[in-house]
Amino acid sequence: MSFTDGSRELNEEGAKYSLDETLLGRAWIPLEGLILTPPVRVRYEKHPWIEAFEFDGVRAAPAKRKGIGTKGAKGFVRSLSTIYSGAYDDYRTFGGDENFDAAGYFRHAAEHFARMAEDDGRRKMAAKFCGFAENMWREGDREMLDICMDAVIPVLKENVYMRAVLDDTITEEFRKYLEVNGSANNILEAN
Numbered sequence: 001m002s003f004t005d006g007s008r009e010l011n012e013e014g015a016k017y018s019l020d021e022t023l024l025g026r027a028w029i030p031l032e033g034l035i036l037t038p039p040v041r042v043r044y045e046k047h048p049w050i051e052a053f054e055f056d057g058v059r060a061a062p063a064k065r066k067g068i069g070t071k072g073a074k075g076f077v078r079s080l081s082t083i084y085s086g087a088y089d090d091y092r093t094f095g096g097d098e099n100f101d102a103a104g105y106f107r108h109a110a111e112h113f114a115r116m117a118e119d120d121g122r123r124k125m126a127a128k129f130c131g132f133a134e135n136m137w138r139e140g141d142r143e144m145l146d147i148c149m150d151a152v153i154p155v156l157k158e159n160v161y162m163r164a165v166l167d168d169t170i171t172e173e174f175r176k177y178l179e180v181n182g183s184a185n186n187i188l189e190a191n
Contacts, residue, residue: 016032017029018030032061033060034058034060034061035061037057037058039056042058043055062171065137065177069139069140070139071140071144073100076106076135077091077105079132080109083129084109084113084129087109090109102144103147106136106147107151107155110133110151110155113126114158114159114162117159117162117165118161130156130165133148133152133156133166134169134171134174137149137177
């Protein structure tokens with residue numbers, strides 16, 4: 001969302017926006033790339049340390065997959081470290097920079113988070129790993145896509161609790177991909 005004095009037409013760039021007249025000027029709101037959950041509100045908040053607009057009921061839509069990505073194993077180790085404190089210790093255990101066993105490493109992480117899904121208090125962390133797995137599919141290079149499909153997703157579907165978390169967490173786009181490309185038996189169904 002951006003505010004202008006109206007001197008520049010934002011739609012000239014081909015993007016789709018909705019125009020709303022506000023007390024602060026014209027507000028251009030993107031029509032694509034957002035998920036709106038009514039009631040939607042925009043609040044201007046002024047604090048001693050910052051002035052900002054706060055949004056209720058507005059969040060970014062997940063990026064659409066455009067095919068094989070470019071992010072490799074080391075990039076995903078860094079990403080995993082944001083939700084898993086043992087990520088770098090495990091990285092060294094699985095060979096580190098010398099002979100990194102990426103498939104073993106990410107399978108091990110999936111097993112760790114699958115155990116979390118069995119505990120109501122840690123299920124939110126398990127859901128974060130499901131989002132991480134979807135990012136492997138969305139952003140990963142060929143190796144990471146294969147690891148996601150062959151090493152991570154099978155572990156997630158083996159655990160009945162984690163399978164439920166996965167089903168509740170992933171986007172419709174990823175769900176359809178798993179249904180088509182998963183395995184002979186639907187990846188999200190029980191064996």
